[in-house]
Amino acid sequence: MSQIIEVKKVSKSYLDGKRKTGALDDVSFSLPAGESMAIIGPSGSGKTTLLHLLGGLDKPSAGNVSVNGQELTGLSDKELSMFRNQTIGFVFQFFYLNEYLNVFHNIALPMWLAGKSGGAVDQRVNQLIERVGLIDRATHFPSQLSGGEMQRVAVARALANEPKLILADEPTGNLDRDNAENILQIFDEISDSGVSIVAITHDKYVADRFDHVVKLNKGRLQPEAKSKTT
Amino acid sequence: MNLLRINKINFKKLRFYPGKSAFLIVPISTLVLVSVVLSSQTSNLLAAAEQAIFGSAELQNQYITLQKDTGFSAPGRGGAMVRSFSIGGNTEDTNYTQADVDKVSGMDNVSNAQIISQLPISNLKVSNLFTDKSFSLGSLSGLSAELAAQFTDQDFSYTEGDAIPIVINASAFNEIYHDWQGKTEVTLDFRGMRPEQNEDGTPKVPDALPIKNRAIEYDKQDLIGQEFEMQVGGLDEIQNYTTEPTEAGIKYAQLTAEELAAKETARKDAISPYWDYEKIKTPLTYKFKIVGVIEDDNSVSSYIPTEFAEQLMQEYIQNQIDARTSAALSADILNSQFQGMTYDGVELKSGGFFAFGGGGRAVMISRPGGPGASFSASDGDDAEQYSIPGLVVSAERNEDNDSPFIQAEATGELKDADVYSKAAKIGGTMLVKLDDPKNRAAVVKALNNAGYAYQDMSKSDVYDELANNLRGITVVFTIAFVTISIAVVMFTMSKFVSESKKEIGVYRALGATKGLILRMFLFQAVLYGFIAYIFGLVTGYILNWVVSSPVYQWFSNFIDRTMGETLSVINRVDAAVFRQTDWQAIAMFSALLAVILVLIALIPARQAANLSPVQAIKGE
16 A cells, blocks of 8 residues: 555535535645655635544545545544544644643643553653653643643653554644744654654645645645645 | 333323323322321321320329328318318328338338428418519428429429528418408308309308408419529418407408507517517518429429428527527417417427318418417417517427327427427328339239328329320221222323223224223232322422421420329420321321222223224224
C-alpha cells in the first residue's frame, strides 16, 4: 500500500436548523505513505472538517475515506476508536492537554487507552520525553508549562502509540517564532522516520516545510499548488 | 483501560478540582451523616421507650390495687372530688379484712398483699414543705417496703435517727383558707341552690362559703428527696367560727377575740384535771423525707414504713398516757366530753371525718367523733366536746351497726400504748404484689373469681404515639434522602459532564470508546460518592455519640412528663442505649445510596458518551 490516505468524492454538509450548509464538496485526493501535506485556505473553508474526517472523528455525508488501507466509513465506534488510538496522532492548535495529569501521564494516556501499562509504557514515555526535550519537566503539570512546551508534550502524546499518520490542526498557530520552529523541526524528524503528516496551517512559511500543499476554498479542493515530490 | 486506571484518573481529577468535587461530596456525606444519626437515634429512642414504658409497665404489672367502692367522695387535689376508701366503717361491704388478706395472699402467684389501713391519728400538719403554705395529710397508712416499691425506687426502710421515708399523696397538697370577704357572718341559703359545675365537671365552690381550699402547686421531681417536719397530734386549733343551721341553710359566724379566748380557757379548764394541758396540747414532731409522690385520682393515702407506723402509734398513745393526771376518767365523761380512738377489742378506730354536704360541695371538717358521738350539724348547743390526741377508749364491739357515723358506747379508757399493733387492720384498699408480672392475667382472673372485682388497664398509648412519631420522622427523612441524593447526583454529574466536553473530545480523539467515556463518568460519581459515604459514615458515627447525651436528656424528660403522671416508679433507661448505632438502617441507606449513585449518574454519563467528538472539541 503506497497511499496512506485516499479520499474519494467526499462531501460533508450540516443541518443548521433547517438549512443545509456544506463544509466539503466533492473532495478527492490521496497522500503517499511517509509524505507530509499542508492544507491551507481561508477560515470556514472546511479544513478542520476534512481533518476530522481523516481522523475518523466524523463521517462524510457522501464519498469514501480510506486511511492506512482502512475504509473508515463503515467502521463501528469501537473500531474507529481503536483506529484513532493506534494509527492516528492528533495535535491541536490549543494543545488540549489534560490539566489534571502531569507531562508523563499526558503522554502515557494513549497507551493506557490501548490497555497497556507497566514497564513498557514507562520506557516509551521516557523515550518520547527525551525526544521532545522535556526531561526535566516530566512531573510538571500543563499549567506550569509554556506554550511551546505544551505543544511538545502534545506531539509526544500523539506519537505515543507509534501512529502511521499525524493530524495537526494549526500546530504552530499559538506559538511564537522560535517555538514554532522547534515544532517544525520535530515534525521534520517525524517525517524522516516515515510517519505521514497532514497539517492545517494558514502560515505560508509553515506550509512550505511540507511535501505537498493543497488549498481548500469553500469546501472545494483546488489543484495542488505545489508539490515537492512530483 | 481497566477500572483501576479509570479510578486513578478520577482520583487525580478529584485532587485537581476540589471545589467541583465538593459539590457532590459534601451534600452526599451530609446526607449519609444525617441518616446515621437519625436512624440510630430513632431506633435508640424506640428501644429506650420499650424499656422504659413496657419495663415500667412490667413493674406496674407486678402490682394490683383492689378497692371497695364505698360511694364516699372526698376532695382531692384542688378540690376535685376523689373516690376515697372507707374510713372507719363497720361492715365488710366497705372494707377488706384480714380474712381477705389471707385469702388473696394464699392465691397462686401472689407474693404479698396488704390492706391500706389508715392510722387513726387526727392532726397531721405540715408547714415547712412549701414556703408559707401549710397543709394536712388527710390519710397516713403503713406500707411494707415490698409493696412500696411500686411507688418509689428508693429505700423505704425506717432507721431510727434518720428522716422517715414517706410516699406522699399529692391530694394532700391543699391549703384551707378563710375568705370572709370583710364580713363577720355569712349565711348560705340552700333553697333553689343547684350544684354548679366547672367546665371539667368538678363542683363549683359557692363563692359565699367562707372556708375554702385551693391546690398548692408543686413539682414532683423537686419534691422527691425533700425533707420536712410533720406535727402529729396536739390539740386542734380552736375553730374560730361557728356554724348554725338556719331554716334554709347554714350561718357561719366568726368569733371575736374575746369569744375565742373564752373558748380556749374553757378548754383548758375542762382538760387540765385529767391531763397536763401543755403536754397534751403540744404535737409530736417527726422528720420525713419524700421518696415518692402519688398522683392518682383513686387514692388519698400517703405511706410510711409499717414498722414506723407502729412506732408512731405507740409514741402517740404513750404521749397521752404520760400526760394523764391521777384523776379518774369515768365512762360518762368519755361518752360526753372527751373523744379519742376507740378500741372494741378488734379494731382501733379514729374519731372520724365527716362529709359535710350542701350545695353539692363537700367540705372536710374534722369533727370529734367517738363514743356517743352522733352526726350533728349543730355545734354550740351542746357542751363542748374535745378530741384528745392519743386517747384510747374501750368500747363494746357492735357487729350489727352498719353506720359509720354512730359508734359504740365507751366503757372506759385504755392505757395500752401497743394497742395499734394488736388491732386488726381493715380498710377499703388492698395492695397486691405478684411474684411475676407474666402471671398478671391469671391472677386478675383468680381475683375476679374470688369475688374481688378488678379491671386491668394498658399503658401502651404513650409507646404507640412515640413509635408513630418516630416512624413518621423516619419515613419523611428517607423520602428526603432519596430525593436530595437523586437531585445532587443528577445536578453535579451533569455539571461535570457539561464542563468536560473538551476533555471528552480529546479522549475520543485519542481513541477512547463511548463505553469508556461512560465508565469514566459513572465511576467518577461512584468514587466521589464512596468517598462522601465513608466520610459521612465516620462523622455520623462520631456525631451519634455526641447527640446521645441531649437525646437521652430529652427522652428522660419526655418519660417523666408522659409517664410520671401515672406511674411513680419508672424503669430507668441507661444513657448507653443512646450511643448505639443502627447498622441495619445504615446498611439500608447505604444500599439506597449506591443504587441511586449508579442509576442516576448513568444519565449524564451516557450523555457524555454519546457526545460527538467533533462537537465536543468544538464545544469549549
